[in-house]
Amino acid sequence: MATTTPSLNQTIQDVFNEPGCGKNQAKSEKERKKGCTKQLQPGGAAGGCAFDGAKIALQPITDVAHLVHGPIACEGNSWDNRGAKSSGARTYRTGFTTDMDENSIVFGGEKKLYKSIREIVEKYDPPAIFVYQTCVPAMIGDDIDAVCKAASEKFGTPCIPIQSPGFVGPKNLGNKLAGEALLRHVIGTQEPEYTTPYDINIIGEYNLAGELWQVKPLLDELGIRILSCISGDAKYKEVAWSHRAKAAMMVCSKAMINVARKMEERYDIPFFEGSFYGIEDMSDSLREIARLLVERGADAELIDRTEAVITREEARAWAAIEPYRQRLSGKKVLLITGGVKSWSVVAALQEAGMEIVGTSVKKSTREDKEKIKKIMGDDAHMYDDLTPREMYRMLRKAEADIMLSGGRSQFIALKASMPWLDINQERHAAYAGYHGMVELVQEIDRSLSNPVWQEVRRPAPWAGEEASWQDRAIGESADMPREPTAPAKAA
Structure with missing residues (x-):
């Protein structure tokens, strides 16, 4: 374990100055020092904070005990929000938290953290314990680095401090802070039994x-x-x-x-x-x-x-996909995702003969956007922030036949009586590799051809000639003042 540990601010500045990030390097020195985003306020970062990003990045390490130092809600809200599978150990499926209460906040939570580590070692004996710093202990000054160091020496089990209080930034920053913890405390600390050129x-x-x-x-x-x-x-x-x-x-x-x-x-x-x-x-x-x-x-x-x-x-x-291509050819897809999926899934859908009418790039890098342009052409419909109202309008007016997104957007598609498929991290279907591409095409075809959509679009017998509630909603939203949809900004 490193003898000197940089402060959290130093680590964040190092991450913000990442040479491997093209978007970051395109900024001026002054802009680079400001970082990639405005820091979040304590208590106002639920669902997208640095702690959440660190936890989802490291929790797939299956034999490690992941201990959240903070109020119980931090662990409760972050547990199992990414469906990572394991071929062996199941320790990562157990939620560990120090469950800080009012007394911990007044008198400090370091002793409680140390006792929690000891309990985990005695009951589970994991090869390592990852300790996640959250907002509350960070604000009261709990030194998890010192506790982890003392516990590691006492119990002989590596205790890895993950400095990722939620208020320092969003999920993406938390991913990188998790990576910094691995680089500082884990990678390079053991040797494999053997190595190969492969x-x-x-x-x-x-x-x-x-x-x-x-x-x-x-x-x-x-x-x-x-x-x-x-x-x-x-x-x-x-x-x-x-x-x-x-x-x-x-x-x-x-x-x-x-x-x-x-x-x-x-x-x-x-x-x-x-x-x-x-x-x-x-x-x-x-x-x-x-x-x-x-x-x-x-x-x-x-x-x-x-x-x-x-x-x-x-x-x-290609042989497995061919029977579906005839039915899917020309079908229009609205893709609400981000990051690497914003271009990799676009390429996959086009291989099935489908047309992308819009893709969100809110979480995508400049390189991601360039790849989308290369795949779809310069007239690619990329949106930095597609509002729910605009998603609903595109689906209801048949500008898209199906929406692929995360679970938080599914209700927009269901309200518009249009098919929806989960493409985000919570999904239960695997779409990677050649077999995964066939699975994705089959799932899209199954969703589009499901007869339930014809039934839910059919007017109720008592509705008469009146417009449906969906059409009335479209009309009402058209009369309301609204901000224009933000196109993708040039990085």
Whole structure:
């Protein structure tokens, strides 16, 4: 463990000055110091705070005890909000919290934190304990770094402080603060039993609904070993020895670009940004993994074997998709997501013959937006902030046949009596890899062809010739003053 720990402010400034972020580097020095966003106020960051971002980034490490130092609601609201799967350990499914109350706030919560760590060690004996700082203990001055250091020495179990109080910023900042904690306290602290020229890291992949398992069999067939996935279906020791990989793939740059760049800087691990969504993007990712490994000493035959696997899997995927393409061709999709999905899912949907009438880019980087333009053309309909009213209008007026989004937007589609499919982190279906692309097409076709939509759109027998309540709502909203939908800003 590091002997000197930078302050939280120093860590945040370091993250804000990330050289790997193109958007950040396009700013002036003055703008860069301000950071990427206005800091949130304590108590006003529910559902999108730095703590939440740190927790969802690290909780997929399955054998670790994740201890939230704060009021019980912090753990209650953040537990299991990302459906990451595990092939082994289940410790990550247990919620641990110090449950700070009024006495803890008045007298401090450090003793309670220490006792909680001791209890976890005695009852569960995990390989490590991740301790998350939240707003309340941060404001009263609890020193979780000191407590973690003392507990680690006393119990012989690594206790990793995650400095991520919610009010310092949004989820995306929390992702990076989690990455900084791994870099400072975990990565490089253990050595693997052996290494091979075919060892890779996958960074920013969380095994949502088991998506990593749709990709791993192909890598296994090629002889490529996932030395560490940060953090989907990962074990603590795998993250600790991830510095011995030969190459890395970064799946979500918005979350952990700092981890990928600093591992390249410190351990000479080259990385690229790729996607497992869509047939073409999946193939490109396999090719790039093979190319990087060959450059680092793997057998050149890996390139030919990779091409053979790609040819076989693409043929299977296209054959499976073909029956659906006729029904889906020309269907219009409204995509409300962000980050890497804003371009990777666009490519996947276009492969199925569908038309994207709009995609949100609120959480997307400049590179994400450029990729959307490359895929959809310069007239791509990108929105920084598509209002619920505008989503409803587009669906109700049939400007889109289906909406793909997270769970918070589903009620807009249901109100408009239009199909909706969950594409966000809470979903229970896996869409990665070649098989995942087929699954995505099948799910979209199933949603569009469901006869329930014809029934819910049919006027009630007693309605007569009057306009439906949906049409009345459209008319009322048209008469109301409203702000224009914000187009995507040039980064």
